[in-house]
Amino acid sequence: MSAPVLELKGLQVSYAGNRALDLAGLAVAPGEVVGVVGANGAGKSTLVNAVAGWSRGAPRVAGPITLDGERVDAWPTHQRVRAGLVLVPEGRVAFGRMTVEDNLSAAFAAPPAPGRRVYSRDEIYELFPRLEERRLHLGAQLSGGERQMLGIGRALMMGPRVLLLDEPSIGLAPKMVSQVLETLRALARTGLAILLVEQNVRAAIEVVDRLLLLERGRKVLEGPAREVGDDPRIAEAYLGAAA
């Protein structure tokens, strides 16, 4: 396996003094899809948000984060994004008052680099034909699935090295879930590293290479998806999430 593109060594995150995440380490290689699963409040979103240096709250984050061997943990969000650490957050991913076309306009020109594919708007339309049909609609007029496509599309236009996805399947119809997840698998085949937070463990197992199970902010299990997929603790987290 090639050198990791994203590496964390001892990541700690707390909200108002309460420890939300304490992770010893995590590495994601190019072309690899790592799934992060666990019950509500296990720290999954906290993890991907901390990697992106982003939050709608006010967390305290400590611990080294490297992208291609370079420390990025002191960088502001936009700088990490420009370097290729791109997050599609949970919930609001579309600008509701802008058209799909305007939503799909990059704020910067990502520098061409090996392993950094910058998608054009037309390529996004090819990937998600539904978005082209709705290109003049406002973000607020889109369905949940279309918004997720828009969020992923905008992320790809920024030439991500690592794509961080927070529950892209939430609120989607089962058919849409498999379409989004299959798209991710196809993107990974082009060399993109993906860190995927997913409530829908059963669907996630189908597409991820490795699975990371979090429980109350700590890693309780990590391994290749086909090996740990049958672990009772994973099933428990899945049932817990489904309940």
Next chain:
Amino acid sequence: MTFLQQIINGIVLGHAYALVAIGWTLLLGVARLVNFGHGQMYMLGAFVSWWAVTKAGVPYGLALPMAMVIGGLFGLVMQRIMLKATFEQNLVSIMIMTLGFGYVLNGGAAMVFGSTGQILETALSTREITLGELWLTWQDAAIVVAAIAVFVSLKWILDASRVGRLVRMVAEDPKLAMLAGINVRWVYYGVFAFEGAAVAFAGGMVAPRTPILTSMGFDEVIMTFVVVVLGGIGSVKGSYVAGVALGLFTALFGALVSPAYTTAAAFLVLIAVLVLRPGGMSAGSAAGVH
């Protein structure tokens, strides 16, 4: 004076109101900020123009950009100091700080420019256009043209340019804008510099209509507030319409009823509009800039 003359006065006054308000419209729409030092920044623009023309002998056409640069720089300094409160959307702190900046500017201007009233005369303000019984100065005509040009350009930049798209992203959701790779801090700086430069430009354009004093600014900030809220927060088109409507209302009310009660009457209209259409005249559109 004839009714038609009052309409002309109202149109000129209305464009002046709109021009003075445009910076605040963008500020409120994009950064959700208020600036109660806005009126004193208007005063600064007027006095820098006056100083440049009268004392330094700079042509009026150069005095205006000078005033804009100084206004823009002042806006940048203010934003630098208030940056943390801006990101936290701490509106109470920002209200008090901007009010404070206004008073500091008042005092500073009195020290530099003196506290006596001055007249800013330009080549345009001393020449009149007459149409039968009707008249206005070339300065008045220039205010109308400048206001229209500023509003049309701003609207175009926001709607159709790349920068405008980024600004609209920040206006709608600054957190999500960061994830689009936008340096939100620089957008806030840019908006504040625009606010400072625009109101200084308005000061240089509108001030030749009346004597200027370093203690002025309160009336301007109040009228700006009415225009921005009436037009619908963040709405460029709404501010223009509200500015012109308020100018016509003020001129006609002043002529037909009494000039002493125009501000009170303007606020009665504002309160009525807010009760009937809480989002202002462009109600129905959510927060943002458009």
